[in-house]
Amino acid sequence: MNSILKHGNIIFLHTSTIKGKNECKLKIAVINLTTTTKKLSTVIHILFFRKGKSYQSSSPSAKAVLSSPSGSSVPRGALDTIGLLMKLGRVRNIVVVAGAGISTASGIPDFRTPGTGLYANLAKYDIPYPEAIFNIDYFSDNPHPFFSLAKELFPGHHCPNYVHYFIRMLHQKGLLLRMYTQNIDGLEKLCGIPDDKLVEAHGSFATAACHLCYTPYPAEEAKQAIMNGNVPICTFCAGAVKPNVVFFGEDLPEKYFQHAEDFPKADLLMIMGTSLKIEPFASLVNTVKSTVPRLLLNRDPVGPFERRPLRRADYMELGDLSDSVRKLAEILGWHTEIQDLMNNYICWV
Ligand code: OAD
Secondary structure, eight states: OOEEEEETTEEEEEOOOOOOTTOOOOOOEEEEEEOSSSEEEEOOEEOOOSSSEEEEOOOHHHHHHHBOTTSOBOOOOHHHHHHHHHHTTOOOOEEEEEOGGGTGGGTOOOSSSTTTSGGGSOGGGOOSSGGGGGBHHHHHHOOHHHHHHHHHHSSSSOOOOHHHHHHHHHHHTTOEEEEEEOOOSOHHHHTTOOGGGEEETTEEEEEEEETTTOOEEOHHHHHHHHHTTOOOBOTTTOOBEEEEEOOBTSOOOGGGGGHHHHHHHOSEEEEESOOOOSTTGGGGGGGSOTTSOEEEEESSOOGGGGSSSOOTTEEEEESOHHHHHHHHHHHHTOHHHHHHHHHHOOOOO
Protein backbone atom coordinates (compact mmCIF):
# COMPACT_ATOMS: atom_id res chain seq x y z
CA MET A 1 0.00 0.00 0.00
CA ASN A 2 1.57 3.29 -0.95
CA SER A 3 -0.88 5.92 0.10
CA ILE A 4 -3.75 6.63 2.40
CA LEU A 5 -5.12 10.10 1.91
CA LYS A 6 -7.55 11.31 4.49
CA HIS A 7 -9.42 14.48 3.72
CA GLY A 8 -12.25 15.41 6.06
CA ASN A 9 -14.82 12.67 5.77
CA ILE A 10 -13.41 11.27 2.57
CA ILE A 11 -10.78 8.61 2.68
CA PHE A 12 -8.95 7.57 -0.45
CA LEU A 13 -7.04 4.39 -0.11
CA HIS A 14 -4.82 3.53 -3.00
CA THR A 15 -2.61 0.50 -3.29
CA SER A 16 0.17 0.24 -5.80
CA THR A 17 0.65 -2.78 -8.02
CA ILE A 18 0.81 -5.97 -6.01
CA LYS A 19 2.28 -9.01 -7.68
CA GLY A 20 1.00 -12.23 -6.18
CA LYS A 21 0.95 -15.88 -7.16
CA ASN A 22 -0.65 -15.10 -10.49
CA GLU A 23 1.30 -11.90 -11.08
CA CYS A 24 -1.85 -10.00 -10.27
CA LYS A 25 -2.20 -6.29 -10.63
CA LEU A 26 -4.36 -4.96 -7.89
CA LYS A 27 -5.81 -1.53 -7.43
CA ILE A 28 -8.29 -0.69 -4.74
CA ALA A 29 -10.10 2.55 -4.23
CA VAL A 30 -12.26 3.07 -1.21
CA ILE A 31 -14.37 6.10 -0.56
CA ASN A 32 -16.10 6.45 2.79
CA LEU A 33 -18.56 9.23 3.13
CA THR A 34 -19.82 10.02 6.59
CA THR A 35 -22.49 12.53 7.37
CA THR A 36 -23.40 13.68 10.83
CA THR A 37 -27.05 12.64 10.63
CA LYS A 38 -26.82 9.50 8.58
CA LYS A 39 -23.94 7.18 7.91
CA LEU A 40 -23.41 6.39 4.26
CA SER A 41 -20.83 3.93 3.21
CA THR A 42 -19.90 3.62 -0.40
CA VAL A 43 -17.40 1.03 -1.42
CA ILE A 44 -15.90 1.18 -4.84
CA HIS A 45 -13.91 -1.93 -5.28
CA ILE A 46 -12.02 -2.53 -8.47
CA LEU A 47 -9.59 -5.37 -8.85
CA PHE A 48 -7.59 -5.83 -12.02
CA PHE A 49 -5.91 -9.17 -12.42
CA ARG A 50 -3.85 -10.33 -15.32
CA LYS A 51 -4.96 -13.90 -14.55
CA GLY A 52 -8.21 -14.09 -12.62
CA LYS A 53 -10.30 -11.00 -12.01
CA SER A 54 -12.58 -10.28 -9.11
CA TYR A 55 -15.38 -7.76 -9.29
CA GLN A 56 -17.62 -6.72 -6.49
CA SER A 57 -20.44 -4.30 -6.39
CA SER A 58 -21.65 -3.22 -3.00
CA SER A 59 -24.85 -4.99 -2.04
CA PRO A 60 -26.75 -3.79 1.02
CA SER A 61 -26.44 -7.17 2.75
CA ALA A 62 -22.76 -7.43 2.03
CA LYS A 63 -22.20 -3.88 3.19
CA ALA A 64 -23.91 -4.66 6.46
CA VAL A 65 -21.74 -7.72 6.94
CA LEU A 66 -18.55 -5.99 5.95
CA SER A 67 -19.05 -2.92 8.06
CA SER A 68 -17.31 -3.00 11.39
CA PRO A 69 -19.20 -1.77 14.48
CA SER A 70 -17.49 1.57 14.00
CA GLY A 71 -19.04 1.78 10.55
CA SER A 72 -15.83 1.59 8.54
CA SER A 73 -15.94 -0.68 5.49
CA VAL A 74 -13.36 -3.21 4.47
CA PRO A 75 -12.85 -3.85 0.76
CA ARG A 76 -12.87 -7.53 -0.18
CA GLY A 77 -12.87 -9.62 -3.32
CA ALA A 78 -15.99 -11.34 -4.60
CA LEU A 79 -15.06 -14.70 -3.09
CA ASP A 80 -14.19 -13.21 0.30
CA THR A 81 -17.50 -11.40 0.43
CA ILE A 82 -19.61 -14.39 -0.57
CA GLY A 83 -17.55 -16.66 1.69
CA LEU A 84 -18.16 -14.32 4.60
CA LEU A 85 -21.90 -14.15 3.95
CA MET A 86 -21.96 -17.95 3.94
CA LYS A 87 -19.84 -18.31 7.05
CA LEU A 88 -22.05 -15.87 8.91
CA GLY A 89 -25.10 -17.97 8.10
CA ARG A 90 -26.69 -15.27 5.93
CA VAL A 91 -27.10 -17.80 3.12
CA ARG A 92 -29.27 -20.91 3.44
CA ASN A 93 -30.90 -21.41 0.06
CA ILE A 94 -28.35 -21.45 -2.71
CA VAL A 95 -29.42 -21.98 -6.29
CA VAL A 96 -26.62 -23.06 -8.63
CA VAL A 97 -26.95 -22.40 -12.35
CA ALA A 98 -24.36 -24.28 -14.37
CA GLY A 99 -23.14 -24.96 -17.87
CA ALA A 100 -20.48 -26.81 -19.79
CA GLY A 101 -17.63 -24.88 -18.14
CA ILE A 102 -18.02 -26.90 -14.94
CA SER A 103 -17.08 -30.07 -16.82
CA THR A 104 -14.07 -28.92 -18.83
CA ALA A 105 -11.80 -29.94 -15.94
CA SER A 106 -13.21 -33.46 -16.41
CA GLY A 107 -11.97 -33.41 -20.00
CA ILE A 108 -15.31 -32.60 -21.68
CA PRO A 109 -15.14 -29.65 -24.07
CA ASP A 110 -17.66 -26.85 -23.67
CA PHE A 111 -19.66 -25.63 -26.67
CA ARG A 112 -18.55 -22.14 -27.54
CA THR A 113 -14.92 -21.63 -26.51
CA PRO A 114 -13.18 -20.73 -29.78
CA GLY A 115 -10.88 -23.51 -30.94
CA THR A 116 -11.61 -26.12 -28.29
CA GLY A 117 -15.42 -25.88 -27.97
CA LEU A 118 -17.59 -28.59 -29.50
CA TYR A 119 -19.11 -26.21 -32.04
CA ALA A 120 -15.66 -25.39 -33.43
CA ASN A 121 -14.94 -29.06 -34.04
CA LEU A 122 -17.84 -30.46 -36.00
CA ALA A 123 -16.43 -30.14 -39.53
CA LYS A 124 -16.40 -33.94 -39.99
CA TYR A 125 -20.18 -34.08 -39.60
CA ASP A 126 -20.83 -31.93 -42.68
CA ILE A 127 -23.72 -30.01 -41.10
CA PRO A 128 -25.01 -26.61 -42.31
CA TYR A 129 -24.20 -24.80 -39.02
CA PRO A 130 -22.85 -26.14 -35.69
CA GLU A 131 -26.03 -25.99 -33.65
CA ALA A 132 -27.85 -28.05 -36.33
CA ILE A 133 -26.45 -31.14 -34.65
CA PHE A 134 -28.85 -30.46 -31.75
CA ASN A 135 -31.75 -29.14 -33.87
CA ILE A 136 -34.86 -31.31 -33.81
CA ASP A 137 -35.92 -30.47 -37.38
CA TYR A 138 -32.47 -31.21 -38.72
CA PHE A 139 -32.44 -34.45 -36.70
CA SER A 140 -35.80 -35.44 -38.23
CA ASP A 141 -34.26 -35.14 -41.71
CA ASN A 142 -30.90 -36.62 -40.86
CA PRO A 143 -30.26 -38.20 -37.44
CA HIS A 144 -26.84 -39.60 -38.37
CA PRO A 145 -24.62 -36.63 -37.38
CA PHE A 146 -26.15 -36.57 -33.90
CA PHE A 147 -25.85 -40.33 -33.49
CA SER A 148 -22.17 -40.23 -34.52
CA LEU A 149 -21.52 -37.50 -31.98
CA ALA A 150 -23.66 -39.25 -29.35
CA LYS A 151 -21.19 -42.15 -29.26
CA GLU A 152 -18.70 -39.68 -27.75
CA LEU A 153 -21.23 -37.84 -25.62
CA PHE A 154 -22.78 -40.82 -23.85
CA PRO A 155 -21.83 -40.64 -20.17
CA GLY A 156 -19.33 -43.19 -18.94
CA HIS A 157 -16.01 -41.77 -20.10
CA HIS A 158 -15.51 -38.97 -17.59
CA CYS A 159 -15.41 -38.39 -13.83
CA PRO A 160 -16.74 -35.47 -11.80
CA ASN A 161 -14.17 -32.84 -10.85
CA TYR A 162 -13.61 -30.49 -7.90
CA VAL A 163 -16.38 -28.14 -9.03
CA HIS A 164 -18.99 -30.90 -8.98
CA TYR A 165 -17.87 -31.99 -5.52
CA PHE A 166 -18.02 -28.41 -4.27
CA ILE A 167 -21.67 -28.31 -5.31
CA ARG A 168 -22.22 -31.67 -3.63
CA MET A 169 -20.67 -30.17 -0.50
CA LEU A 170 -23.17 -27.30 -0.68
CA HIS A 171 -25.82 -30.01 -0.52
CA GLN A 172 -24.11 -31.86 2.32
CA LYS A 173 -23.96 -28.65 4.31
CA GLY A 174 -27.70 -28.20 3.80
CA LEU A 175 -27.23 -25.07 1.71
CA LEU A 176 -28.24 -26.24 -1.76
CA LEU A 177 -31.81 -25.38 -2.62
CA ARG A 178 -31.40 -26.62 -6.20
CA MET A 179 -28.89 -27.03 -8.97
CA TYR A 180 -30.05 -26.12 -12.47
CA THR A 181 -27.66 -27.56 -15.03
CA GLN A 182 -27.61 -27.38 -18.83
CA ASN A 183 -25.17 -30.28 -18.94
CA ILE A 184 -25.99 -33.69 -20.33
CA ASP A 185 -22.84 -35.42 -19.12
CA GLY A 186 -24.47 -36.83 -15.97
CA LEU A 187 -21.56 -35.79 -13.75
CA GLU A 188 -23.78 -34.04 -11.20
CA LYS A 189 -25.56 -37.31 -10.42
CA LEU A 190 -22.33 -39.26 -10.54
CA CYS A 191 -20.77 -37.14 -7.80
CA GLY A 192 -23.78 -37.72 -5.56
CA ILE A 193 -26.04 -34.71 -5.97
CA PRO A 194 -29.43 -36.32 -5.33
CA ASP A 195 -32.23 -36.27 -7.89
CA ASP A 196 -34.45 -34.00 -5.85
CA LYS A 197 -31.74 -31.32 -5.72
CA LEU A 198 -31.02 -31.45 -9.44
CA VAL A 199 -32.78 -30.06 -12.48
CA GLU A 200 -31.25 -31.29 -15.72
CA ALA A 201 -32.76 -28.51 -17.80
CA HIS A 202 -31.46 -29.83 -21.12
CA GLY A 203 -32.36 -33.43 -20.32
CA SER A 204 -30.02 -36.40 -20.14
CA PHE A 205 -29.04 -39.69 -21.72
CA ALA A 206 -30.67 -41.62 -18.88
CA THR A 207 -33.92 -42.16 -20.79
CA ALA A 208 -34.91 -42.31 -24.46
CA ALA A 209 -38.07 -41.84 -26.53
CA CYS A 210 -39.31 -41.50 -30.07
CA HIS A 211 -38.68 -37.95 -31.29
CA LEU A 212 -42.05 -37.98 -33.14
CA CYS A 213 -44.60 -39.66 -30.87
CA TYR A 214 -42.58 -39.57 -27.61
CA THR A 215 -43.22 -43.26 -26.90
CA PRO A 216 -40.59 -44.25 -24.31
CA TYR A 217 -37.89 -46.64 -25.47
CA PRO A 218 -35.51 -48.65 -23.25
CA ALA A 219 -32.48 -46.40 -22.79
CA GLU A 220 -29.96 -49.23 -22.73
CA GLU A 221 -31.29 -50.63 -26.02
CA ALA A 222 -31.13 -47.19 -27.61
CA LYS A 223 -27.55 -46.84 -26.41
CA GLN A 224 -26.54 -50.24 -27.82
CA ALA A 225 -28.09 -49.40 -31.21
CA ILE A 226 -26.32 -46.02 -31.33
CA MET A 227 -22.98 -47.55 -30.28
CA ASN A 228 -23.35 -50.14 -33.03
CA GLY A 229 -23.95 -47.41 -35.61
CA ASN A 230 -27.69 -48.10 -35.96
CA VAL A 231 -30.68 -45.77 -35.61
CA PRO A 232 -33.03 -47.03 -32.88
CA ILE A 233 -36.55 -47.15 -34.30
CA CYS A 234 -39.82 -46.55 -32.46
CA THR A 235 -41.93 -49.71 -32.26
CA PHE A 236 -45.10 -47.60 -32.35
CA CYS A 237 -44.62 -45.13 -35.24
CA ALA A 238 -41.25 -46.11 -36.76
CA GLY A 239 -39.77 -42.67 -36.00
CA ALA A 240 -36.16 -42.33 -34.90
CA VAL A 241 -35.65 -42.76 -31.17
CA LYS A 242 -33.27 -40.39 -29.45
CA PRO A 243 -31.95 -40.03 -25.91
CA ASN A 244 -33.99 -37.47 -23.99
CA VAL A 245 -31.48 -34.65 -24.32
CA VAL A 246 -33.32 -31.45 -25.19
CA PHE A 247 -32.77 -30.26 -28.75
CA PHE A 248 -33.32 -26.76 -30.13
CA GLY A 249 -37.03 -26.67 -30.94
CA GLU A 250 -38.04 -29.02 -28.11
CA ASP A 251 -39.70 -28.33 -24.79
CA LEU A 252 -37.70 -28.37 -21.60
CA PRO A 253 -38.49 -31.09 -19.05
CA GLU A 254 -41.35 -30.50 -16.65
CA LYS A 255 -38.96 -30.31 -13.72
CA TYR A 256 -37.41 -27.17 -15.20
CA PHE A 257 -40.59 -25.23 -14.38
CA GLN A 258 -39.88 -25.74 -10.69
CA HIS A 259 -37.76 -22.61 -11.15
CA ALA A 260 -40.85 -20.47 -10.60
CA GLU A 261 -40.82 -21.59 -6.95
CA ASP A 262 -37.08 -21.98 -6.42
CA PHE A 263 -35.66 -18.71 -7.66
CA PRO A 264 -37.80 -16.42 -5.51
CA LYS A 265 -36.65 -18.45 -2.47
CA ALA A 266 -32.94 -18.19 -3.29
CA ASP A 267 -30.73 -16.11 -1.03
CA LEU A 268 -27.62 -16.66 -3.17
CA LEU A 269 -27.30 -17.49 -6.86
CA MET A 270 -24.08 -19.10 -8.06
CA ILE A 271 -23.62 -19.03 -11.83
CA MET A 272 -20.85 -21.30 -13.03
CA GLY A 273 -19.30 -22.09 -16.40
CA THR A 274 -21.99 -20.96 -18.78
CA SER A 275 -22.13 -18.41 -21.59
CA LEU A 276 -25.79 -17.70 -20.73
CA LYS A 277 -26.51 -17.66 -24.45
CA ILE A 278 -29.35 -20.17 -24.61
CA GLU A 279 -32.91 -19.31 -23.69
CA PRO A 280 -35.02 -19.86 -21.74
CA PHE A 281 -32.31 -21.08 -19.37
CA ALA A 282 -30.20 -17.90 -19.58
CA SER A 283 -33.01 -15.70 -18.30
CA LEU A 284 -33.34 -17.70 -15.09
CA VAL A 285 -30.55 -15.63 -13.57
CA ASN A 286 -32.78 -12.56 -13.77
CA THR A 287 -35.54 -14.12 -11.70
CA VAL A 288 -33.98 -13.78 -8.25
CA LYS A 289 -34.86 -10.73 -6.19
CA SER A 290 -32.66 -7.74 -6.99
CA THR A 291 -31.20 -7.76 -3.47
CA VAL A 292 -30.10 -11.39 -3.72
CA PRO A 293 -26.35 -11.75 -4.31
CA ARG A 294 -25.43 -13.30 -7.66
CA LEU A 295 -21.92 -14.71 -7.95
CA LEU A 296 -20.57 -15.43 -11.43
CA LEU A 297 -17.66 -17.86 -11.61
CA ASN A 298 -16.55 -18.00 -15.21
CA ARG A 299 -13.67 -17.30 -17.54
CA ASP A 300 -15.42 -14.25 -19.01
CA PRO A 301 -18.27 -11.95 -18.04
CA VAL A 302 -21.56 -13.23 -19.47
CA GLY A 303 -25.22 -12.24 -19.59
CA PRO A 304 -26.07 -9.41 -17.18
CA PHE A 305 -22.46 -9.40 -15.93
CA GLU A 306 -21.33 -7.92 -19.25
CA ARG A 307 -23.02 -4.62 -18.40
CA ARG A 308 -21.39 -1.91 -16.29
CA PRO A 309 -21.92 -0.98 -13.60
CA LEU A 310 -22.78 -4.37 -12.14
CA ARG A 311 -26.09 -4.68 -10.33
CA ARG A 312 -25.69 -3.80 -6.64
CA ALA A 313 -25.68 -7.40 -5.44
CA ASP A 314 -23.56 -8.83 -8.27
CA TYR A 315 -20.14 -10.35 -7.78
CA MET A 316 -17.88 -12.06 -10.24
CA GLU A 317 -14.64 -13.94 -10.12
CA LEU A 318 -13.12 -14.36 -13.55
CA GLY A 319 -10.60 -17.07 -14.32
CA ASP A 320 -10.40 -20.82 -14.22
CA LEU A 321 -13.43 -22.23 -12.47
CA SER A 322 -11.57 -24.93 -10.57
CA ASP A 323 -9.18 -22.32 -9.16
CA SER A 324 -12.00 -19.98 -8.15
CA VAL A 325 -14.08 -22.75 -6.58
CA ARG A 326 -11.09 -24.05 -4.71
CA LYS A 327 -10.37 -20.54 -3.36
CA LEU A 328 -13.95 -20.26 -2.18
CA ALA A 329 -13.74 -23.72 -0.58
CA GLU A 330 -10.58 -22.63 1.23
CA ILE A 331 -12.25 -19.47 2.50
CA LEU A 332 -15.10 -21.64 3.80
CA GLY A 333 -12.69 -24.17 5.33
CA TRP A 334 -14.14 -26.96 3.17
CA HIS A 335 -11.16 -27.82 0.99
CA THR A 336 -9.96 -30.88 2.93
CA GLU A 337 -13.49 -32.22 3.26
CA ILE A 338 -14.00 -31.92 -0.50
CA GLN A 339 -10.71 -33.67 -1.16
CA ASP A 340 -11.72 -36.49 1.20
CA LEU A 341 -15.02 -36.78 -0.62
CA MET A 342 -13.19 -37.06 -3.94
CA ASN A 343 -10.69 -39.57 -2.58
CA ASN A 344 -13.42 -41.77 -1.16
CA TYR A 345 -15.36 -41.78 -4.39
CA ILE A 346 -14.34 -44.34 -6.97
CA CYS A 347 -15.03 -43.31 -10.55
CA TRP A 348 -14.92 -46.38 -12.78
CA VAL A 349 -13.95 -44.88 -16.09
P1 OAD B 1 -20.86 -22.65 -23.51
O1 OAD B 1 -19.78 -23.37 -24.21
O2 OAD B 1 -21.74 -21.78 -24.34
O3 OAD B 1 -20.26 -21.74 -22.36
C1 OAD B 1 -19.32 -22.24 -21.45
C2 OAD B 1 -18.78 -21.07 -20.62
O4 OAD B 1 -17.92 -21.61 -19.66
C3 OAD B 1 -17.97 -20.07 -21.44
O5 OAD B 1 -18.25 -18.74 -21.00
C4 OAD B 1 -16.52 -20.44 -21.11
O6 OAD B 1 -15.64 -19.32 -21.16
C5 OAD B 1 -16.67 -20.94 -19.69
N1 OAD B 1 -15.65 -21.92 -19.31
C6 OAD B 1 -15.30 -23.05 -19.93
N2 OAD B 1 -14.34 -23.72 -19.25
C7 OAD B 1 -14.09 -22.97 -18.15
C8 OAD B 1 -13.19 -23.09 -17.07
N3 OAD B 1 -12.39 -24.15 -16.93
N4 OAD B 1 -13.18 -22.13 -16.13
C9 OAD B 1 -14.00 -21.05 -16.23
N5 OAD B 1 -14.87 -20.87 -17.24
C10 OAD B 1 -14.91 -21.81 -18.19
O7 OAD B 1 -21.70 -23.74 -22.71
P2 OAD B 1 -23.16 -23.59 -22.07
O8 OAD B 1 -23.39 -22.22 -21.58
O9 OAD B 1 -23.33 -24.71 -21.13
O10 OAD B 1 -27.60 -26.75 -25.45
O11 OAD B 1 -24.07 -23.84 -23.34
C11 OAD B 1 -25.45 -23.80 -23.19
C12 OAD B 1 -26.13 -24.72 -24.16
O12 OAD B 1 -25.66 -24.44 -25.47
C13 OAD B 1 -25.82 -26.19 -23.97
O13 OAD B 1 -26.59 -26.79 -22.97
C14 OAD B 1 -26.16 -26.75 -25.32
C15 OAD B 1 -25.53 -25.71 -26.20
O14 OAD B 1 -26.11 -25.54 -27.44
C16 OAD B 1 -28.18 -27.66 -26.23
O15 OAD B 1 -27.56 -28.46 -26.86
C17 OAD B 1 -29.67 -27.59 -26.24
